[in-house]
Amino acid sequence: MKNKRVKKVKEGKDLFSNIEGWELNRRRFVKTLSITTVLSQIAVISSCVTKKNKLYQANQYVTALESEIIQKTQDVLFPDDGNGPSVIDINAYPHLLWVLTDERKDEESISYITKGIGWVEETAQENYGRTFSDLTQIEIEELIAFIAEKNWGAGWLSMILTLIFEALTMDPIYNVNTNEIGWQWLEHKPGTPRPNKDNSYINIFNTINAN
């Protein structure tokens, strides 16, 4: 099975071998309306996650198991260890869902994210004979460490980390970096002017098309 996985990645674009190269730049200058809609839906999920703290619910984008794998993996990669914000503080999970629904992103990039979630479950079954949901916290950490040593795994985890970085430092207009918590932790000064509703990614294409 693992050889198969390696082969899959090698046959792919290898887009995620390094962060600099991972590109979410698939855009068409139309098809923009749904982004606003999706963002508002994800805001509800975000609120739910924050309030109920890691409630691994299915939604229209992922299954309950996928939700749990994403969130627990994010927590291992960027733990709530007292040093800076947690993935919940920065809305990393809703951000990942938003990325999955970005119509301008190429299908192969989306597919890579979702396939990786499946590979994590597959490896849990292989290594522990149980579903990811039944693993203890220690076993999950062992599993992530195991995966991180594989080329396919390191590439996928690196990509998940990139999305965490986006949630940590993107403008709060995107429902991430809540109350600028990421910027404050890193003492980061963003450029000015910051995006507004018209020129942010949510509406920029409508704005440009209207020119």
Add this chain to the structure above:
Amino acid sequence: MQTKKYDYCIIGSGAGAGPIILEMAKAGFSVLILEKGPWIKTKDFSKDELVSCRRDVYTPSKVDEFHVIESQTSDGEWRALATRDTNKNYWNGSCVGGSSNFMSAYFHRLKPNDFRLLSEYGPVKGANIVDWPISYNDLEPYYTKVESVIGISGEIRQHSTLEPRSTPNYPYPPLKTNVVSDWIDKAGVEEGYQMVNGARGILSKTKDDRSACYNSNYCGSYGCSSDAKGSSRVALLNEALKYNCTIIPNAKVFHLETDGQNNVVKANYHLNGEKHFIEAVTFVVACQAIETSRLLLNSKNKDAPNGLGNENNLVGKNLVFSAGGIGGGNLYFEDFSKEDAEKIKEPGSFVNRAIQEWYEIKEEDSDTKLKGGTIDFLFEHTNAIPKLARQKWNGTRLVYGSELKKNIHSYFTKQRKIKFEIFNDWLPTDDCYVQLDEKEVDKWGDLVAKVRVGYHPHDIKIAKYLAKKGERILERIGAKNISTGISGEPSPNLVVGGCRFGGNPNTSVLDKNCKVHSNNNLYVTDGSFMPTGGSVPHTWTIYANSFRVADHLLSNRR
């Protein structure tokens, strides 16, 4: 269907197009601009990393429009990969004003010896070096014109390779700099070097309806929100639009039609899913080097079966990038006084220092001289994601968890990275060129450009020499962990050539006024004309040459 015949049809709207557009419009000619990208206006720009860098809103989808890049593998084989399938992107800003909207605007003139590379330094085996058909003196008045029209800030200091100037100084004073600039100056003096106060194509004072730089903290790769940055859009096109000038955005020209008598008569373009055409007396192509060659090659017809201007199979040949590399080191705040550390942290201030001491290198124990280059000093870009990303890997080991968080916090709060960029000649060779791919097409069905990106080993030798000098300055100012990366990897944002100009139609595509030799009314005015690229960024020269060609066109029309 368009039936009006314009005086000028300009294809593209960036640095190579803007000067001609403005000058022709001001002279009373009707000018029509066909720009492939959308019209993004100043109000549409913000310092949003997601829009500008993470999602690349300002360049086309690589699924819809891509390049095929041929690189040499370690075993010497050439391997072609579509950028659609890789992490490379050869677009640099596809919108009204082109990539000039997003430039860092490090502006340097070429020097007299850049126009006489072959005569001054002799041939290099394997390189197609030639002299230019014009001299520095021919271009000097236009460099000066760019200083005032585009708006260049800086301060002239005497140094060993300062090019001759017709004016004593730049029209705009230097931009606000960081304390590190003073330290670099001091370090240079201690090493015995004459430091250059680097010019920028950015206003330090208000000019007409353009505001001065407000030190936004995010500059290169981002559109400017005060119009201080001298893009073609704000410095030239906005003015041109006050005259008889029209822009059609989202208009992708796919074919130039000729009349069988060496005249272009129509530019055929796609817009909103339909094909249109424009008729004009004179056509100017300025789509940036790769796309310009692609358009000429795609414009083949029964009279020009190899493409326009390509009778000698020279279109696309001798493409050049900027050779060099990047070095850097960390300024750890704990190594400086509290006061100095706060100054280092100051957001938005520039470094704007360069060394051109080795623009010409004299080899030790020899009379041999080599063409050298420029070292520009700058801070690491302040946007967050690339800085975070660099903390993810320790060699091939993925770093995550508390270790990663600790590293990230330390990188952001305990230091600031100072860098240098090296610019030296990317020698033209037979292994760096544009052709049409045999089968890959863009979303309109037009063959895409296939670009071979081979480099000459001499480029690496020079860059390594310069890197050592840059590293020495960083040591002097107290930087730690100094390292340099030199490679033959091209910088897609620094590309010229492909339609070199020259006096001989058998060895060049364009004449010295950038008209296609074999055509009566077709000009190319982006960086394609450059037979060699010099050892500086190209933008100032592209602007200047376009003003020069504009003067030629005006004198012809009169």
